[in-house]
Amino acid sequence: MIAHVDMDAFYVSIEMLRHPELRGKPVVVAHDGPRGVVTTASYAAREFGVHSALPLVVARRRCPQLNVLPVDMQLYRRGSRRVMETLAEFSDSVEVVGLDEAYVDLSASPVPQSRAREIKRKVTAATRLACSIGLGPNKLMAKIASDLDKPDGLFVLTEGNWLETVGARPASLLPGVGPRTFERLRAIGVETVADLAAAEPGSLEHSFGPRHGPALRERGNGVGARSLTTERVRKSESRETTFPHDVSDRALMAETVERLGAAVCESLADHGRSGRTVTLKIRLTPWRTHTRSRTLPSPTRDPEAVIGVARELLERFDPEDPVRLLGVGVAGLVGDAPDDVPETHDAPARDAPAREGAPAGASGARQLSL
DNA sequence: TCTGGGGTCCTAGGACCC
DNA sequence: TCTGGGGTCCTAGGACCC
Numbered sequence: 478m479i480a481h482v483d484m485d486a487f488y489v490s491i492e493m494l495r496h497p498e499l500r501g502k503p504v505v506v507a508h509d510g511p512r513g514v515v516t517t518a519s520y521a522a523r524e525f526g527v528h529s530a531l532p533l534v535v536a537r538r539r540c541p542q543l544n545v546l547p548v549d550m551q552l553y554r555r556g557s558r559r560v561m562e563t564l565a566e567f568s569d570s571v572e573v574v575g576l577d578e579a580y581v582d583l584s585a586s587p588v589p590q591s592r593a594r595e596i597k598r599k600v601t602a603a604t605r606l607a608c609s610i611g612l613g614p615n616k617l618m619a620k621i622a623s624d625l626d627k628p629d630g631l632f633v634l635t636e637g638n639w640l641e642t643v644g645a646r647p648a649s650l651l652p653g654v655g656p657r658t659f660e661r662l663r664a665i666g667v668e669t670v671a672d673l674a675a676a677e678p679g680s681l682e683h684s685f686g687p688r689h690g691p692a693l694r695e696r697g698n699g700v701g702a703r704s705l706t707t708e709r710v711r712k713s714e715s716r717e718t719t720f721p722h723d724v725s726d727r728a729l730m731a732e733t734v735e736r737l738g739a740a741v742c743e744s745l746a747d748h749g750r751s752g753r754t755v756t757l758k759i760r761l762t763p764w765r766t767h768t769r770s771r772t773l774p775s776p777t778r779d780p781e782a783v784i785g786v787a788r789e790l791l792e793r794f795d796p797e798d799p800v801r802l803l804g805v806g807v808a809g810l811v812g813d814a815p816d817d818v819p820e821t822h823d824a825p826a827r828d829a830p831a832r833e834g835a836p837a838g839a840s841g842a843r844q845l846s847l
Numbered sequence: 848t849c850t851g852g853g854g855t856c857c858t859a860g861g862a863c864c865c
Numbered sequence: 866t867c868t869g870g871g872g873t874c875c876t877a878g879g880a881c882c883c
Contacts, residue, residue, distance in 0.1 A: 507851085514851050516883095529883090535848045548851095575854095575883045655881050689857085712855075719851060754875085764850080768877060804852090 617701025
């Protein structure tokens with residue numbers, strides 16, 4: 478069995494540890510500003526229809542008494558490290574998916590359900606945070622199971638109860654079925670997971686192609702990967718920024734591209750990596766996103782080189798309409814010479830504040846210190 | 848209601864090579 | 866002289882995920 482461990486309202490729950498007066502209240506973590514969106518919403522906020530990815534202006538309209546906290550990634554990264562260290566005690570095979578979720582292979586355990594309960598206890602003891610766990614014979618079922626009993630839940634999906642449990646749910650419940658795919662599915666009469674599971678293979682292939690079509694049908698039947706990917710090497714790095722208000726000033730665009738390019742190179746240097754393809758991303762008003770890229774003969778993380786290319790791409794694109802977002806990225810990453818050294822996982826940020834009295838690597842059931 | 852930031856993977860066309 | 870097919874790289878855009 479595979480477990481999918483999903484922290485409940487992770488960023489907000491961590492913030493509650495240092496703002497106990499906000500417990501039970503509608504709280505979101507968000508980049509504030511005229512174009513901010515909700516990153517995470519507390520369960521009290523969700524009762525007002527406030528959820529992640531919702532524009533902040535809409536969130537405040539739905540919930541005038543909403544508490545908006547700024548994003549503190551350093552803090553959430555520390556919390557995440559504590560969670561992942563705890564999970565590593567339960568299996569050699571752990572796949573970290575984001576700061577707040579991971580798969581844990583419990584195949585070695587004869588009693589995966591009690592192991593899962595043990596994981597929940599240990600995670601909470603180590604962090605004072607709750608999580609939900611899904612169990613399943615593969616990643617897909619485990620992932621969906623973790624959503625079925627939130628928060629602080631535990632749910633098991635198997636081939637035996639798959640269709641009776643989720644068959645009537647919309648197909649968009651499945652990972653990989655986003656808004657676009659769901660619309661196209663509905664256009665051919667596929668509304669639910671059960672519809673997808675029983676769909677005519679020919680009509681799926683006709684609509685989605687020889688690869689995507691059959692893959693969708695398999696997902697509808699709960700078929701998914703049974704082994705985890707424990708090591709992942711980053712393939713690109715980027716920085717982007719949305720302006721509070723649209724920009725037409727070329728000098729400001731150029732300055733922004735410089736700042737973003739420098740930030741990307743600084744991060745690449747921290748990770749000991751370089752890349753060959755420089756990409757400029759431009760989002761115009763109204764909401765059209767474009768990219769322009771150039772591949773260099775050899776990998777670089779030299780700010781002058783990266784910024785130089787990015788500025789040329791900007792000049793070449795020459796946006797006519799106001800610009801709402803600019804981004805600079807470097808892809809095709811390789812590690813430092815001589816050999817392609819894999820990046821160090823989650824290297825500490827260079828200006829991470831020193832932790833008081835907490836020796837690095839100390840483990841055990843200490844609580845998340847703030 | 849009007850949409851952040853950081854990623855991954857896929858597709859499709861054109862260039863180029865064998 | 867005119868022609869096929871496969872493979873790889875590059876570029877641009879799109880869907881999706883956390």
